[in-house]
Amino acid sequence: xxxxxxxxxxNGLTGIITLMIALIYGLSAYMLPKAAIGNPNAPRIYxxxxxxxxxxxxxxxxxxxxxxxxxASFESLKKEASDNDRLNWKMIMQTSVLCVLxxxxxxxxxxxxxxFVFLQIILVIINGKEKWxxxxxxxxxxxxxxxxxxxxxxxxYLPQIPYLYI
Amino acid sequence: xxxxxxxxxxxxxxxxxxxxLMVTIGGILGTIVGMLPGLGPATGVAVLLPITFSMGPTxxxxxxxxxxxxxxxxxxxxxxxxxxxGDGAALAATFDGYPMAMKGKAESALAISAxxxxxxxxxxxxxxxxxATPVARFALKFGPAEYFLLMVAALSMTASMSKNNVLKGFxxxxxxxxIGTVGIDAQSxxxxxxxxxxxxQTGIDFLIVIIGIYALGEVFKSYKxxxxxxxxxxxxxxxxxxxxxxWKKSKWPILRSxxxxxxxxxxxxAGGTMASLMAYNNEKQMSKNPEEFGEGAIEGLAAPESxxxxxxxxxxxxxxxxxxxxxxxxxxxxGALLMLGIQPGPLLFTQNPDIAWGLIASMFIGNIIxxxxxxxxxxxxVRVLSIPPKILYxxxxxxxFVGTYAISNSVIDFYLLILFGILGYFMTNLKIPTAPxxxxxxxxxxxxxxxxxxxxxxxxxxxxxxxxxxxxxxxTITIISIVYPMIKEYIKKEKITA
Numbered sequence: 012x013x014x015x016x017x018x019x020x021x022n023g024l025t026g027i028i029t030l031m032i033a034l035i036y037g038l039s040a041y042m043l044p045k046a047a048i049g050n051p052n053a054p055r056i057y058x059x060x061x062x063x064x065x066x067x068x069x070x071x072x073x074x075x076x077x078x079x080x081x082x083a084s085f086e087s088l089k090k091e092a093s094d095n096d097r098l099n100w101k102m103i104m105q106t107s108v109l110c111v112l113x114x115x116x117x118x119x120x121x122x123x124x125x126x127f128v129f130l131q132i133i134l135v136i137i138n139g140k141e142k143w144x145x146x147x148x149x150x151x152x153x154x155x156x157x158x159x160x161x162x163x164x165x166x167x168y169l170p171q172i173p174y175l176y177i
Numbered sequence: 178x179x180x181x182x183x184x185x186x187x188x189x190x191x192x193x194x195x196x197x198l199m200v201t202i203g204g205i206l207g208t209i210v211g212m213l214p215g216l217g218p219a220t221g222v223a224v225l226l227p228i229t230f231s232m233g234p235t236x237x238x239x240x241x242x243x244x245x246x247x248x249x250x251x252x253x254x255x256x257x258x259x260x261x262x263g264d265g266a267a268l269a270a271t272f273d274g275y276p277m278a279m280k281g282k283a284e285s286a287l288a289i290s291a292x293x294x295x296x297x298x299x300x301x302x303x304x305x306x307x308x309a310t311p312v313a314r315f316a317l318k319f320g321p322a323e324y325f326l327l328m329v330a331a332l333s334m335t336a337s338m339s340k341n342n343v344l345k346g347f348x349x350x351x352x353x354x355x356i357g358t359v360g361i362d363a364q365s366x367x368x369x370x371x372x373x374x375x376x377x378q379t380g381i382d383f384l385i386v387i388i389g390i391y392a393l394g395e396v397f398k399s400y401k402x403x404x405x406x407x408x409x410x411x412x413x414x415x416x417x418x419x420x421x422x423x424w425k426k427s428k429w430p431i432l433r434s435x436x437x438x439x440x441x442x443x444x445x446x447a448g449g450t451m452a453s454l455m456a457y458n459n460e461k462q463m464s465k466n467p468e469e470f471g472e473g474a475i476e477g478l479a480a481p482e483s484x485x486x487x488x489x490x491x492x493x494x495x496x497x498x499x500x501x502x503x504x505x506x507x508x509x510x511x512g513a514l515l516m517l518g519i520q521p522g523p524l525l526f527t528q529n530p531d532i533a534w535g536l537i538a539s540m541f542i543g544n545i546i547x548x549x550x551x552x553x554x555x556x557x558x559v560r561v562l563s564i565p566p567k568i569l570y571x572x573x574x575x576x577x578f579v580g581t582y583a584i585s586n587s588v589i590d591f592y593l594l595i596l597f598g599i600l601g602y603f604m605t606n607l608k609i610p611t612a613p614x615x616x617x618x619x620x621x622x623x624x625x626x627x628x629x630x631x632x633x634x635x636x637x638x639x640x641x642x643x644x645x646x647x648x649x650x651x652x653t654i655t656i657i658s659i660v661y662p663m664i665k666e667y668i669k670k671e672k673i674t675a
């Protein structure tokens with residue numbers, strides 16, 4: 012297993028992604044409006060330099076690497092993914108989606124409620140459903156504790172509980 | 178004499194009971210975060226930054242110093258007890274620290290690591306006192322062109338020292354510089370790369386980049402460790418101290434490794450990981466019994482621990498005196514300073530000597546307090562290691578979000594945070610180092626401004642970038658830093674084919 016992993020080489024792929032980022036960035040830098048004062052090109056010279064350096068780096072990386080190897084690595088990664096790898100991916104996806112949902116409700120539900128729910132779900136993902144008792148205790152103490160420390164002791168504003176305003 | 182008077186003033190500030198309390202609390206919290214596998218000082222400072230928001234700048238800085246040191250001490254605890262370093266710099270502590278713990282000498286290992294860290298950190302702080310003012314004075318001579326070139330040199334050194342792949346180090350660096358260009362251009366008022374998002378007009382706060390990559394990204398990475406199961410740490414100890422013989426063995430390695438660590442730490446890009454590995458190899462070569470290394474030799478733990486802490490102090494020199502962070506961790510510390518409205522750089526020592534010297538004095542005090550916390554209280558603190566990471570990582574996630582909200586009061590930054598977390602995870606998987614990107618994101622804005630100021634001074638001519646001896650020196654350093662790894666790689670290849 013270790014040997015297979017060492018052979019994985021995504022340099023070609025990385026090079027292509029780099030090149031794409033550089034071109035998109037460079038194009039949007041080129042389309043920037045001209046400055047009204049001073050040298051009209053001043054705001055975009057530096058970004059354009061960055062973009063061209065990145066284009067160069069991306070091309071070097073592609074030339075130096077073996078695209079076929081990259082594709083083969085990608086295929087083998089898909090085929091030989093262990094259950095553990097799949098579980099990792101699933102957990103990362105779940106966490107990311109959950110974080111986005113957390114961001115969406117944060118202002119509306121207030122800190123305590125949104126964080127309590129967020130921690131509950133994330134603890135189910137990471138710690139498991141069976142340990143719901145400890146999960147609930149941790150979520151409850153953390154969300155209320157942090158709220159009290161931040162908004163009451165440190166004077167940092169966090170969204171309040173709707174309708175109750177505490 | 179000025180230096181000593183300033184330092185004494187610094188001590189007066191740092192020794193106030195409130196500040197002492199803060200450095201202790203920061204130290205304990207930092208130790209706890211540092212003990213979590215995968216989370217090092219950078220994450221510790223990033224996640225715990227919000228607790229300082231309501232404090233004055235001096236107290237906040239002192240607290241963060243405590244967190245910084247605490248996380249370093251904490252990192253070596255988990256290296257020794259569960260063979261999992263908190264960050265790269267604590268890696269060398271696993272080589273002999275873990276075998277020592279396995280052989281039932283966990284007490285000596287914990288004690289010597291704290292003692293070595295304390296001595297290494299203190300020696301380096303003395304060097305810092307001697308060097309800070311001259312370096313800051315020298316830096317005052319820099320014009321915008323030299324300043325720009327200095328940043329280019331520092332960044333390219335960081336990128337070229339990245340492990341695995343220098344090319345990817347530079348890609349990471351350019352990405353970071355690109356992040357720095359988002360927002361309203363300070364000189365012309367033109368919106369750049371905001372895609373019409375109002376919140377992006379002020380630019381992407383690099384603290385979000387840091388928290389995203391270090392907190393979210395590291396938690397994503399840790400899922401692998403969690404799913405593979407974690408080791409249980411020893412939590413019952415005898416008296417945590419060392420024998421006379423053990424001290425005799427480690428005395429010189431500690432003293433030798435401190436200056437080495439300091440110098441390497443002060444170089445941009447090298448940092449604690451390289452310092453501790455070099456110290457380890459150094460001692461192994463000098464040792465009469467090199468075969469004991471890796472089997473639980475106490476020198477093999479003492480040397481890297483001393484070098485590591487010395488490097489962490491050395492790394493603060495370019496950050497404080499030049500305003501250029503040399504590592505991920507100092508980048509976070511610089512973020513903390515900027516957040517508090519303090520601009521690190523040569524002027525810091527003339528305009529805010531109380532803050533600059535208060536920080537240096539608190540490094541001495543922080544070292545003492547951390548050693549005190551970590552020797553007698555180690556037995557209590559390491560119980561954190563017995564709390565399942567499955568509970569601690571979700572808490573780190575939640576802390577990352579509350580920290581972000583405290584910085585910007587805007588949920589838009591949550592989305593950025595998630596993006597950078599995912600980006601950090603992918604970058605690690607594609608073996609692209611993240612440190613150059615973070616450093617570049619921090620200095621990017623200033624770098625562009627100096628670049629344009631220099632051109633303006635020279636009436637649009639680029640000649641200013643090689644118009645002074647200093648500028649030419651800096652260009653030479655940059656070129657060497659780019660060419661050197663290529664030559665090294667070439668020689669390596671020749672050797673393999675030959």
